[in-house]
Amino acid sequence: xxxxxxxxxxxxxxxxxxxxxxxxxxxxxxxxxxxxxxxxxxxxxxxxxxxxxxxxxxxxxxxxxxxxxxxxxxxxxxxxxxxxxxxxxxxxxxxxxxxxxxxxxxxxxxxxxxxxxxxxxxxxxxxxxxxxxxxxxxxxxxxxxxxxxxxxxxxxxxxxxxxxxxxxxxxxxxxxxxxxxxxxxxxxxxxxxxxxxxxxxxxxxxxxxxxxxxxxxxxxx
Amino acid sequence: xxxxxxxxxxxxxxxxxxxxxxxxxxxxxxxxxxxxxxxxxxxxxxxxxxxxxxxxxxxxxxxxxxxxxxxxxxxxxxxxxxxxxxxxxxxxxxxxxxxxxxxxxxxxxxxxxxxxxxxxxxxxxxxxxxxxxxxxxxxxxxxxxxxxxxxxxxxxxxxxxxxxxxxxxxxxxxxxxxxxxxxxxxxxxxxxxxxxxxxxxxxxxxxxxxxxxxxxxxxxxxxxxxxxxxxxxxxxxxxxxxxxxxxxxxxxxxxxxxxxxxxxxxxxxxxxxxxxxxxxxxxxxxxxxxxxxxxxxxxxxxxxx
Numbered sequence: 001x002x003x004x005x006x007x008x009x010x011x012x013x014x015x016x017x018x019x020x021x022x023x024x025x026x027x028x029x030x031x032x033x034x035x036x037x038x039x040x041x042x043x044x045x046x047x048x049x050x051x052x053x054x055x056x057x058x059x060x061x062x063x064x065x066x067x068x069x070x071x072x073x074x075x076x077x078x079x080x081x082x083x084x085x086x087x088x089x090x091x092x093x094x095x096x097x098x099x100x101x102x103x104x105x106x107x108x109x110x111x112x113x114x115x116x117x118x119x120x121x122x123x124x125x126x127x128x129x130x131x132x133x134x135x136x137x138x139x140x141x142x143x144x145x146x147x148x149x150x151x152x153x154x155x156x157x158x159x160x161x162x163x164x165x166x167x168x169x170x171x172x173x174x175x176x177x178x179x180x181x182x183x184x185x186x187x188x189x190x191x192x193x194x195x196x197x198x199x200x201x202x203x204x205x206x207x208x209x210x211x212x213x214x215x216x217x218x219x220x221x
Numbered sequence: 222x223x224x225x226x227x228x229x230x231x232x233x234x235x236x237x238x239x240x241x242x243x244x245x246x247x248x249x250x251x252x253x254x255x256x257x258x259x260x261x262x263x264x265x266x267x268x269x270x271x272x273x274x275x276x277x278x279x280x281x282x283x284x285x286x287x288x289x290x291x292x293x294x295x296x297x298x299x300x301x302x303x304x305x306x307x308x309x310x311x312x313x314x315x316x317x318x319x320x321x322x323x324x325x326x327x328x329x330x331x332x333x334x335x336x337x338x339x340x341x342x343x344x345x346x347x348x349x350x351x352x353x354x355x356x357x358x359x360x361x362x363x364x365x366x367x368x369x370x371x372x373x374x375x376x377x378x379x380x381x382x383x384x385x386x387x388x389x390x391x392x393x394x395x396x397x398x399x400x401x402x403x404x405x406x407x408x409x410x411x412x413x414x415x416x417x418x419x420x421x422x423x424x425x426x427x428x429x430x431x432x433x434x435x436x437x438x439x440x441x442x443x444x445x446x447x448x449x450x451x452x453x454x455x456x457x458x459x460x461x462x463x464x465x466x467x468x469x470x471x472x473x474x475x476x477x478x479x480x481x482x483x484x485x486x487x488x489x490x491x492x493x494x495x496x497x498x499x500x501x502x503x504x505x506x507x508x509x510x511x512x513x514x515x516x517x518x519x520x521x522x523x524x525x526x
Contacts, residue, residue, distance in 0.1 A: 147390075151370070151383050161366075161373055168362035169390060171355075172397070205393065213386045216306060220379045 003088040007096025012103060014073050021104050025065045029108055032058045033115050047120040049188075052181030055116055056174050059141070062108055063101070063170075064163050067145040070101050075153055080218065090215025094146060098210065102142035109134055125186035133180035133192060136199035140173045140206050147210040150217050173202050241449035249442045256435035263428040277341050282432040284334040287327045289433070290440050292395055294324025295364065297444075299392040302385035314381040315455060317388060318371065319447040321364050323440060328361045352405035356398040363391040377458065 015021050036054045040046050047054070074080045083093050113130070116122045124130055145166055152162045176195040183192025242250075264282040271278035297320025304313035335354070340346050348354055367387045374380035397404075402411050 144390075147386070151386065161370055164369060165366040165387060168359050168366060171359045171362075175355075209390055213389070216382055217386060220382060 003092040004096040004099065007083075007088065007093050008099040008103070011070060011073065011097060011100035015069075015100075015104060020069055021066060021108070025062055025069070025104075026108055026111060028065065029058055029062045029112050030115055032061060033112065033119060037119055044121055048122050051116050051120050051122045051185055052178045052187055054120075055112060055181060056137070056177045058112060059105065059109060059137075059177075060167065060170060060174060063105055063141045063145050064166065066101050066104050066108075067142075067149040067166070068159065068162060070097055070146065071149040071153055080150075080153065084218060090218050091211035093218065094143075094210050094214035095207070098139075098142045098146040098207070101146055102138050105138050105142060106134070109138065122185050122187075124184065126184045126192070129180060129184035129192045129196065133177060133184065133196040133199055136196055136203050137173055137177035137180075139203035140199060141170060143203065143206040143210045144169050144173075147206070147213060147217070150214065173199065176202070241446045241453070246442060246445055249438060249445075253435065253439045253442050256431075256438055260428070260431050260435045263424075263431060268424050268428050274342055277338055280334050280338040282428055283436070284331060284338060285429060286432040286436040287334070288331040290436055291324050291327035291331055292399065293440065294320045294322075294327055294444075295360075295388075295392055295395055296320070298324060298364070298367075298388045302388040305381045305385040306389075311377070311381060311455065314377075314385070315448055315451040317385065318368075318451055319444050321367055321388060322447060323443055325361065325364045325368065326443075327436075327440070328357065328364070332357055332361060351411060352401040353398070353411040356394065356401045360391070360394040360398050363394055364388075367391060377455070 033054070036058075037047060040050075074083065088096075113124075117124070148162060148166045148169070151165065176198045179188075179190050179195040180192040180199065182188035182190050183195075260282065264279050268279070270276050298317045301313040301315075301317025301320060304310045305317065332354075335357075336346050339348070367384060370387055371380055371384050374383060
């Protein structure tokens with residue numbers, strides 16, 4: 001556990017010092033939310049209805065950037081080699097990096113939620129469901145993303161191949177998270193808790209696969 | 222998980238220029254052609270149209286078999302990937318690629334025939350909320366990404382191991398696609414399995430079974446050819462590397478012979494000549510730098526004198 005926290009803290013400390021996510025990724029998320037508003041012609045009824053889908057699509061876009069950033073900090077100075085030499089098990093490095101990405105995404109999601117409440121005039125009907133489903137979805141996105149992020153290391157086409165690999169894998173997470181938010185934001189009559197259970201299953205599944213596979217991939221970086 | 226070094230081919234080499242065909246595959250190919258003709262006759266002339274769907278029902282003789290056989294393709298990719306990670310087998314890596322490509326081809330056929338069938342039956346080409354359609358499309362995109370990824374990794378061993386991980390993550394989608402009409406029964410226009418509910422009878426069932434056989438044979442025929450093609454491609458890759466190494470070694474030997482034949486050549490020149498030698502380029506380049514530095518120092522001394 002100590003090593004997992006150490007890797008996560010390292011990434012978060014780098015982010016705290018560089019402020020790349022705060023100064024570039026977060027504004028990007030807000031810009032996308034605004035663009036959705038412009039594209040839908042400022043029709044608040046439409047915006048409110050589709051808030052869950054727009055919210056989670058934006059989260060996926062943001063996640064791509066956050067994951068690329070998470071990988072970039074390791075590749076820039078060949079830090080992956082240092083991670084391997086540190087003696088920490090691959091699965092611990094994986095969980096540490098996924099935890100750091102999840103923490104950054106969670107922070108961005110809080111700001112985005114405030115954004116959709118203000119910009120789209122959405123109201124939260126079930127705060128508990130919002131929190132739990134968002135946590136489950138964020139873990140699923142960050143674990144799958146951390147695995148695929150390191151898969152894309154060492155290739156000149158990392159920026160283009162990562163979304164192509166990752167987004168189809170995250171499509172079920174997008175659907176489940178959107179349905180859960182439909183219930184939580186009262187935009188559709190669905191049982192959000194059922195979808196949250198599915199999100200939790202994906203989070204556990206991706207965490208297990210990532211923990212097992214990360215060492216194999218890390219060896220090749 | 223402990224990492225494994227990918228082992229080189231354990232299958233017999235295929236003679237260059239022999240192609241991917243063999244007498245057995247030619248017989249299988251002819252059987253496939255005959256099967257397609259017979260299936261066409263049964264599907265369009267001998268079976269009757271459906272009372273509700275009309276002639277559109279004939280699409281199931283293609284759609285259902287390719288939908289089921291597609292899973293075998295992705296299954297081969299998954300088994301091959303496990304073997305790559307477990308045993309480091311390049312043979313299985315070649316099989317995994319062949320399986321994934323054919324799975325993708327059959328998946329595309331399944332989606333295409335489904336879309337064509339959906340227009341007259343559901344009055345729509347595509348239904349976004351449909352669980353079966355969406356999960357099928359995602360499965361298609363996942364393996365499209367797998368194949369695209371393979372093209373971006375130049376080293377064969379790294380490519381085999383990394384893409385194996387992607388194939389194994391992708392296989393999770395197969396049971397989701399297969400069970401989607403049961404799990405999301407209220408979110409799909411797609412009917413339940415036509416085979417398990419026993420609604421198909423007599424000639425329709427026979428023709429559908431024939432569809433499975435014919436498309437199964439085509440699958441096997443294509444799989445063999447794709448595997449052999451992949452194997453030849455790998456051999457060509459290895460042959461190219463060996464040829465390049467042999468050329469460099471020959472050049473190195475020639476340089477050494479030349480330096481022995483002309484011992485009067487200065488040491489600095491020899492070391493610069495090492496730039497063209499085989500073996501360690503870094504060392505050769507480093508030696509060249511030292512030689513140039515020595516020359517530079519000599520030039521300086523001359524200037525001072």
